[in-house]
Amino acid sequence: MKKIVFCPLSPNMWEGFQTLYEDIISDPDNKVWVIPVPTYRRDSDNNLSDCEYSLEGYPANVKITEVNNFSFETEQPDIIYVQNISDTETLGFTMHPFFHTTNLKRFTKNLTYIPYSCMKEPGCSNHEYLESIRFMLVPSGFYNIDHAIVQSENMKSTLMHLLAGQSKALFDEWNSKITWQSYPRIEILKRYNKKTVPHPKEWDSFLVHKTTIHLLCTSVLDVLENNRNLFVKLKVTMKKYIDIKDQVLLIWRPHREMMTILKIMRPELVDEYEEILNYYKSNNIGILDESVTPTAAITFADKYIGDSCAVAVLFKSTGKEMDFTLFGDT
Template sequence: MRKAHKKLLLEIFDSLHEAHREIKKLMTRGSHEEALALMAQCQDAAVDIGTTIDDLEGDGTSAVKYLEKYCEALYQVHEGIIADMTGNKAFSFLEEKLNNAEKSLKNDIKVKLEILFMPYKSSMWDSLESIWREASADPDCDAYVVPIPYYDRNPDHSFGDFHYEGREFPKDVPVIHYENYDLEERRPDIIYIHNPYDGENLVTSVDPRFYSGELKKHTDMLVYVPYFVWKPFDPQNAEEVKTRIPFCTPPSVRNLDRVVTLTDYMRDLHVKAFISRFGGDLLTRKEAEKKFIVAGSPKIDKMLSLTAENTGVPEEWLKLTENKKVVFYNTSLSGLLNSPEQYLSKLQMVINFFKERSDCVLLWRPHPLMESTIHSMTPALMNGYMNIKNRFIADQSGIFDDTPDTLKAIYLSDMIYGDISSVCTQFEQLGLPVLYQDISGNDRSALEEWIEASPKKHTERPGADYISNGAKIHRMIKSQVIGG
């Protein structure tokens, strides 16, 4: 039974207890006709509860059998009033029967949660996937995946091209079209999202129908799981902490019931940022302490689960990289926007460097919003970027990865080079070599030394006792919803 249904039925039980107290008063002062009329209403309410339970749980539940005994008790009290039964005796008798039915509803009928996952980009599904898998396997939950549409932003920040990526999710993920899931009617117990920016992202925007304020109208537990993994940093470094603060309080943060963080000190940073932005009063502090939780990242779970089979690495990639080191070239939006023209020069330099080497292969995977960002923020550079990209693809000396997710690239790569991003943090979490590029200088020598010193990877798969971050998140949120 859904939590909302159970809550509603228990509220009717509360009304019945109140009615019993009123019946007792009416009988004590001799208002028998009014007491009888109120008992008739109690009987109707009990029948409605029983019908609802039958509809939701099927016939034969203990709760309905106890409700039937309660209805018999109402009849006996009805007859007792005629025979001068006292109000106290009637009250005790009805309460005993009603309590049995109420306890059975609470204890014998389990709550079944409806959990809704609302990703927008298929390439970011790994930030939610292990939670969904855990919820799908939980007999106490019904889990649904409803990808939501989004728009690119034009240079004037108006909505541009419309995108819906529901067809790009893994085949074993059953997807429901957003038009076929009625949020208002279904009112899921939990909603998970990985885009917290509402209308304030200058590159893309999810459809406004799915901004956090709209989602919050239809659930009591809206959870944000970051689509990125933060690079570890020194919490004593004031400058570095300062750069992280904006990510701690995204536009949707007041609408979010929970925000998942990676470590204790990252949670502490989120709490401090929230209090700094919204005030230090007691209510704000309590909200912050409750809102931010530590449970790791599902993206790490995904990396640990990768195989050649489940990633579907193309055969031509395997042939090109055979007996060679594979370097994941990670190019980010921040790197581009900080120094656009210099960045394009760096791209060409790196491509030329790897083209000269026979011992390794460059696997270039730009940020999935790279072209949208150039179009929106630096449109004058679009031709230059596209020329570099198209020449690299035509040359066939490396791999250009524009597949829906990072999984193939992560599985195939031995190391990662490029801009700071959550993908680099994922490599660090697995103990794989990471080197950050210097946009403003020539890091050729450092790159050569790093490649020479870095071996091909050998990643151990987790053992049977491994508890995934997705499992931790699911169990924590489920417990809080049921317990709350």
């Protein structure tokens, strides 16, 4: 009997484990626990507040175990799957210290990291840029894990470059630890089609009789880097889709925390962003995707336009068409 523990950060992030969990529970020789992780806001003095700990909101086939009802020390799981390994390094956020990699590694010989968030892939050629984002790609907790499942072969190569450098011994070690096969957020896209993918009911009135669907995503990074120029491109793109909306349906998916982040980091852009949102809605241009994950939007879309964000990474895995020239092209 193999003992396996999943430690999700939130029900909104369960999709990052879902396909792996379903495969594992199908084997009667596996004993599985799902133990949500308490998370907190952390200030600059390392004080914790605003605990978030949800035992509800998971799929019906997921049996949740409350953290105090499980003894890691007694059970000594064969595998522990985690979604975050930035033990104390993420500004404003932290997990309960029990779930830091420095602690969890005491209870298993296979601590496996599956990052929920995809990243725009930087590649290995720009060494200076890679070093500037090292803290994001390989936080200190990376050195405590036994395995990792990442989004792509290219991301594995990037991580190998940072972790191993020119050392063949380190290359061989990390090559055996990191895989890009069966990354759950890509695997789940293979399990749905347009008829089976769960989606908001209000989408149906847009989807009926539409044979061509385009997906436009707007990332926080793109807005922060391009400011008002990005909004100009959005407006140009939306006007174009007004003219063809009888033939082509546009799904627009701005980052779910866009407004919150703009209020903090670009307050001067808040009114303009609200104007863009209202323009899109009032002209009934298409679907405004505010759902938790982009899975439905990716599944319905025939073509991707927009910036090279995390959703683009997931969309690329489907093999469907991507055309970045359509965004803002006059």
